[in-house]
Amino acid sequence: MKKFSVVIAGGGSTFTPGIVMMLLDNQDRFPLRKLTLYDNDGKRQGILGDALAILLRENAPEIEFKHTTDPEEAFTDTDFCMAHIRVGKYAMRELDEKIPLKYGVIGQETCGPGGIAYGMRSITGMLEIIDYMERYSKDCWMLNYSNPASIVAEACRVLRPEAKVLNICDMPVGTLRRMSQIIGKTPKELDVRYFGLNHFGWWTSVKDKEGNEYLEDIKSYVSEHGYLTQIEVDTQHTDPSWQKTHKKAKDLLAINPRYLPNTYLKYYLYPDDEVAHANCSFTRANEVMEGREKTVFDAAKEIVRKGTAVGSGFHIDAHASFIVDLARAIAYNTHERMLMIVENNGAISNFPDDAMVEVPCIVGSGGPEPLSQGRIPDFEKTLMYQQLMVEKMVVEAYVEKSYLKLWQALTLSKTIPSAGVAKALLDDLIEANKDFWPELS
Known part of the structure; x- marks a missing residue:
């Protein structure tokens, strides 16, 4: 069986150890x-x-391993780039x-003004990595799973249309x-x-x-409990803020029981609730920095101190095995069925062809082939179109380095109440992002 060369772009991410351990756990596949x-932060x-070098030496010495800030060294002789960057x-x-919370607007990593700010930063970083590759x-x-994925995918469509990027x-x-878990099955037993x-x-x-x-069975459960379950194996989404998010799904189902x-729809359909319950001095970023960030880096330092990864604090990210499924689909033409972010081109028949939509696809050696989802109802289509225009703008x-276009994009977002608030927010975001965004005029 052929063996592959993989580069993880964003090697300094807190998710990297879990991804590496997941890859090691899938060496048979x-x-x-x-x-x-x-990573550009050496x-x-x-x-x-340094900690992962010890881990691989002890568990998979046959795999050549290195970490580098030199793009030529990193991307030469590479079959797959797994990208999870955070500019x-x-x-x-x-x-x-x-x-955003200063203005009574929800602050969130991928949605609303926070997602827009992050997207403006991510585009530059993503294009740079594509060009190195x-x-x-x-x-x-x-294999790109960097956020905010919709904005990144649209930027790739516009600026690198021929690139071999799977979002x-x-x-x-x-x-x-x-x-x-709700119906007593495993994910692999289900098609959606x-x-x-x-x-x-x-x-x-x-x-x-x-x-x-x-x-209908799942909807009945979600109408009472949201997506909260008694089995917590998805460690990424078990922090208190995520538990609230899973519970909120019951309110999302109430407004659209079809x-x-x-779960991210809560930021668009109930933004006032999110702001009302937000802690302006301790947001999700603080939760991550004091939780996963500290845990992962402390574990890495301890491995290096001891000189062994035996009994380390690193945990396999089994939930991320979808990345291996995607790589295998390309490498072995497995025709895996997966949800992918792709150019619409009729997959949703009453939605723009050039929209980057998320739909089930059959993935083989040539990439994803979207499956037709037919026509969608007006309520969902209208919400989607408004958000699509935000991302495109x-x-x-x-x-275009356009201040006006970005102001209009913020004004269109359902999370922002007025053009005046959008402008004040934009001016603050420009100042905060002056080292990352192109200069707008």
Whole structure:
């Protein structure tokens, strides 16, 4: 069986150890010959990289491993780039969340003004990595799960239309895991139908391989409990803020009982509730920095101190095995069925062809082929179109360096009450992001 060379772009991420351990756990399905971490912050990445070098030496010495800040070294002789970058790191995420709250607007990593600010930063970083990949390994595929995925995917469509970039999100994977727990199945036993934009969509069918439909059963449960379950194996989404999010799904179902909602819809349909319950001095970014960030880096330092990863505090990210499923689909032409972010081109028949939508796809060696979801109802279509225009205008603002376009994008967002608030927010965000955004005029 062929062995593959993988580079993880964003090697200093708190998710990197879990991804590496997941890859090691899947060597029978997706064997590696080389694994490289790449990040432009060598000091941060080095803490994790030194610990992971010990882990691999003890558990998979046959895999060539290194961490580097040199793009040529990182991307040469690479089959797959797994990208989870965070331009500005958690310091900028904290500002993304706290600046909007000053104006009574929800601050969130991927939605509303915080997501727009993050998107404007992410475009530059993503284009840079795509260019490195194409320069040094032109046949390499990028498996991108960097946020905010909708804005990043639209930027790739506009600015790098021929790039071999596959855009995918872990949120539907995590929610499907919870759905499977509700009905006593496993995610692999289920096929879904889904339509939307990233972090903005609905499940219309959840069937097992024998064709039994569970949509109504799951809706009945969600109407009382949201997506909260008694089994917590998805460690990424178990913090208190996420538990509130899973519970809120019952209110999302109440306003639109036709389909099962993506949890992120709460930021668009109940933004006043989110602001009312937000802690302006301690947001999700602080929760992560004091929780996962500290835990992961402390564990890495302890591994290096002891010189062994035996009994380490690193935990396998089993939930991220969707990344291996995607890589295998390309490498082995498995025709895996997965939710992907792709150009619509008729998949949703009454929605713009050039929209980057999230729908089920069959993935093989040539990439994803979207499955038709037919026509969608007016309520969902109208919400989606408004959000689509926000994302398109953000990318236009980036390309044209247009203050007006970005102001209009913020004004269109359902999370912002007026053009006046949008302008005040924009001016604050420009100042906070002056080291990352293009200069707007």
